[in-house]
Amino acid sequence: MMTKEDSRQEVFIRFSVLQRFLHIIVMVGFTGLAITGFSLKFSAQWWASGFVYLIGGAGHLAYLHRFFAVITYACVMAHIIWLIYYKLVLKGSLTGPQSLFPKVKDIKDLLGHLRYFFGRGSLPSFNRFTYWEKFDYLAIFLGMNTMGLTGLILWAPEFFSRLIPGYFINLAQVLHLYEAIMAVALKFVVHLISAHFRPEIFPVEKSIFNGKTTKEKIIREHPGEWENINASTESAASGSASQTS
Amino acid sequence: MNKLILFILILIGVALIAPEARADDPVMMPPVLDGKQRECMDCHRYPNINTNEGAYASQAFCLECHGQKACQKTVNGQKVSLRVNLQTFEKTRHKYAACIQCHTDVARCPHSSESGAQCTECHTVHGEEEIHDPHLRVDCQACHRTSKFVSLDKKTGQVRLSHFNDQKAPISLTDHALPDVTDPEFCKRCHTNENKVGAAAAVLPSKSFICILCHSAPLTIGHPIFWAALIIFLFGMILTLSFWFKGSVEEEEKSLHRKVALTSESVWQTLFSRQVFTLIKVVILDVFLQRRILQESVKRWSIHSLIYLSILARLFLGLLTYFAYRIGPDSSLALSLLNKNNGFTAFFYDLTGLLIVTGIAWAMIQRFILKPVHVAREGQDNLAIGIIGILIILGFLLEGTRILMTQIPSSMAVYSFIGYPIAKLIAGLGLDWKLIYPYLWYAHAVVGALLIAYLPFGKMKHVFNTPLTLMMNYKMK
Numbered sequence: 001m002m003t004k005e006d007s008r009q010e011v012f013i014r015f016s017v018l019q020r021f022l023h024i025i026v027m028v029g030f031t032g033l034a035i036t037g038f039s040l041k042f043s044a045q046w047w048a049s050g051f052v053y054l055i056g057g058a059g060h061l062a063y064l065h066r067f068f069a070v071i072t073y074a075c076v077m078a079h080i081i082w083l084i085y086y087k088l089v090l091k092g093s094l095t096g097p098q099s100l101f102p103k104v105k106d107i108k109d110l111l112g113h114l115r116y117f118f119g120r121g122s123l124p125s126f127n128r129f130t131y132w133e134k135f136d137y138l139a140i141f142l143g144m145n146t147m148g149l150t151g152l153i154l155w156a157p158e159f160f161s162r163l164i165p166g167y168f169i170n171l172a173q174v175l176h177l178y179e180a181i182m183a184v185a186l187k188f189v190v191h192l193i194s195a196h197f198r199p200e201i202f203p204v205e206k207s208i209f210n211g212k213t214t215k216e217k218i219i220r221e222h223p224g225e226w227e228n229i230n231a232s233t234e235s236a237a238s239g240s241a242s243q244t245s
Numbered sequence: 246m247n248k249l250i251l252f253i254l255i256l257i258g259v260a261l262i263a264p265e266a267r268a269d270d271p272v273m274m275p276p277v278l279d280g281k282q283r284e285c286m287d288c289h290r291y292p293n294i295n296t297n298e299g300a301y302a303s304q305a306f307c308l309e310c311h312g313q314k315a316c317q318k319t320v321n322g323q324k325v326s327l328r329v330n331l332q333t334f335e336k337t338r339h340k341y342a343a344c345i346q347c348h349t350d351v352a353r354c355p356h357s358s359e360s361g362a363q364c365t366e367c368h369t370v371h372g373e374e375e376i377h378d379p380h381l382r383v384d385c386q387a388c389h390r391t392s393k394f395v396s397l398d399k400k401t402g403q404v405r406l407s408h409f410n411d412q413k414a415p416i417s418l419t420d421h422a423l424p425d426v427t428d429p430e431f432c433k434r435c436h437t438n439e440n441k442v443g444a445a446a447a448v449l450p451s452k453s454f455i456c457i458l459c460h461s462a463p464l465t466i467g468h469p470i471f472w473a474a475l476i477i478f479l480f481g482m483i484l485t486l487s488f489w490f491k492g493s494v495e496e497e498e499k500s501l502h503r504k505v506a507l508t509s510e511s512v513w514q515t516l517f518s519r520q521v522f523t524l525i526k527v528v529i530l531d532v533f534l535q536r537r538i539l540q541e542s543v544k545r546w547s548i549h550s551l552i553y554l555s556i557l558a559r560l561f562l563g564l565l566t567y568f569a570y571r572i573g574p575d576s577s578l579a580l581s582l583l584n585k586n587n588g589f590t591a592f593f594y595d596l597t598g599l600l601i602v603t604g605i606a607w608a609m610i611q612r613f614i615l616k617p618v619h620v621a622r623e624g625q626d627n628l629a630i631g632i633i634g635i636l637i638i639l640g641f642l643l644e645g646t647r648i649l650m651t652q653i654p655s656s657m658a659v660y661s662f663i664g665y666p667i668a669k670l671i672a673g674l675g676l677d678w679k680l681i682y683p684y685l686w687y688a689h690a691v692v693g694a695l696l697i698a699y700l701p702f703g704k705m706k707h708v709f710n711t712p713l714t715l716m717m718n719y720k721m722k
Binding site: 013016018020021056060063090209210211 | 502506509510512513514517571572573
């Protein structure tokens with residue numbers, strides 16, 4: 001029989017090894033893309049020309065940018081394959097309440113959360129993924145695909161101008177830049193603050209790196225998930241958070 | 246106010262007249278312009294060739310003479326045209342380049358070139374990917390020009406575009422058109438039975454990335470032989486992995502998904518803990534330096550290390566070559582490492598090859614002649630040793646043949662201290678080695694592919710098993 005203190009520290013797996021691995025690669029790849037990409041775009045700035053000098057020329061920068069693009073998009077592909085495997089082989093749910101799929105409840109949670117900030121109500125009962133976590137995930141998942149598409153057009157303009165009108169290249173250039181600025185702002189400001197710099201987490205959310213979370217943390221941050229785990233343990237007697245995406 | 250209007254009118258006038266000056270044919274500048282002698286600076290200036298205007302000025306200046314039929318020189322009493330045909334030049338991708346961009350040393354007195362056109366001012370040499378490293382001794386122009394006459398400079402071992410045709414008559418090389426070099430038929434300019442430049446009699450495929458174990462190699466799979474080897478290798482790896490996961494993982498018996506999840510979890514927890522330092526120590530001392538075999542027997546360690554460390558060193562140099570070429574294709578480091586005739590590179594590959602052969606020979610002596618009691622003589626072991634041995638011997642034979650065939654000067658070839666004596670030795674046989682070279686090459690490639698395909702099956706499986714076992718043993722402790 002565990003003491004009350006022990007049971008609150010009971011460890012659950014929140015992220016699988018694959019998810020942790022992909023997060024690290026995307027983290028490195030995305031940062032690399034931002035540094036090399038902005039150094040190319042704002043090449044007239046002192047910091048960009050200095051960085052280009054250190055790297056050994058704009059050619060290397062372009063090569064590195066494509067290298068980071070390939071590893072980042074490889075993660076997207078791996079994730080898509082995982083989703084298919086999760087759906088077909090593991091018979092998991094991609095749109096259920098514990099998934100990352102956006103729901104009406106997220107809007108309710110958002111409004112409830114705002115009310116809570118102003119002291120007019122209690123903290124909403126978040127499920128496995130809160131609305132801002134879903135937003136973070138979907139932003140990068142969809143963003144990597146659109147960035148990948150415009151990037152691919154810019155990588156092989158001769159090939160694509162055989163299929164689509166020439167001004168699409170200019171369009172791709174504009175979209176690639178502005179979406180990059182938006183994505184960087186989102187990831188390095190919003191994601192970093194909402195995932196890692198919140199007072200209850202600061203300085204770093206470890207669960208995406210070691211995969212672990214505790215019963216106490218689940219009850220505090222994702223009470224809806226805890227109810228779900230309890231319900232499934234009662235029905236199947238083999239409850240583990242590792243099976244949910 | 247009037248001045249301003251006049252100025253605007255002049256501007257409009259210039260704008261209207263200026264495009265007229267650039268007609269289809271470049272404007273020739275005669276020595277006398279508008280009844281007046283030309284200004285000195287008309288010619289004695291260096292145009293900014295990084296601008297279209299400068300490039301055009303450079304072309305116009307050179308074509309003033311080289312555009313005329315009368316432009317010719319006399320070689321051995323025969324007249325050779327020096328006229329550059331603008332029509333063919335303008336069809337090439339160089340049409341916006343200044344003449345002196347490539348012909349860097351012609352704008353001088355006396356007017357002649359020593360170095361010829363310089364391609365590498367803008368372009369980099371081809372690495373293993375496009376074309377294989379033996380072509381480092383071939384001038385760019387020998388392929389990228391329409392003239393099909395090439396010759397071998399015996400002093401430097403360099404293959405050049407020839408100024409003479411087969412009848413020793415001087416020929417004009419002013420055609421600036423670029424031939425289609427992607428056509429495999431094109432390579433038969435040199436790769437024929439009767440070539441005199443030391444090319445193999447057949448067009449050989451490039452190396453595959455599986456060759457990186459021992460050579461510098463491109464990042465492509467290449468010939469079907471290598472595809473087959475790779476497919477067999479991957480199949481074997483899948484078999485091995487599925488065999489490993491047949492057992493239970495942390496009491497999980499059935500679900501493969503759970504087994505993989507538990508294994509990867511355990512690997513992750515080890516990698517991101519202090520245990521990783523122990524693991525690095527194990528990799529250095531046990532996997533690379535083979536401490537455990539050394540503790541058992543110095544002789545066994547010597548035999549194994551001669552083979553294993555030499556291959557590892559070759560792999561390291563191959564990877565270094567790849568990255569050096571990727572980072573700086575023009576760097577002297579990349580060029581020396583790519584070039585098999587470079588002193589260091591030739592010596593290094595010959596030395597490591599010799600060490601491997603020594604190891605193999607020593608192992609053979611142990612197995613077949615001395616036969617100590619503790620040496621288990623399994624057929625599988627003999628097969629592995631045999632494949633590597635044959636591979637290296639074929640490699641040395643191939644190197645000797647290449648040195649003989651390409652006729653590189655002996656001052657260069659001596660650094661291949663195994664290959665060069667072999668070349669001297671087989672020269673006495675009086676065979677036409679450029680016909681034999683392709684067969685030897687394929688033999689070496691097939692045996693190499695066989696080794697890769699064999700890795701996950703017989704004795705060679707230990708290259709995956711042993712390091713893993715060593716690392717897991719330390720985790721258990």
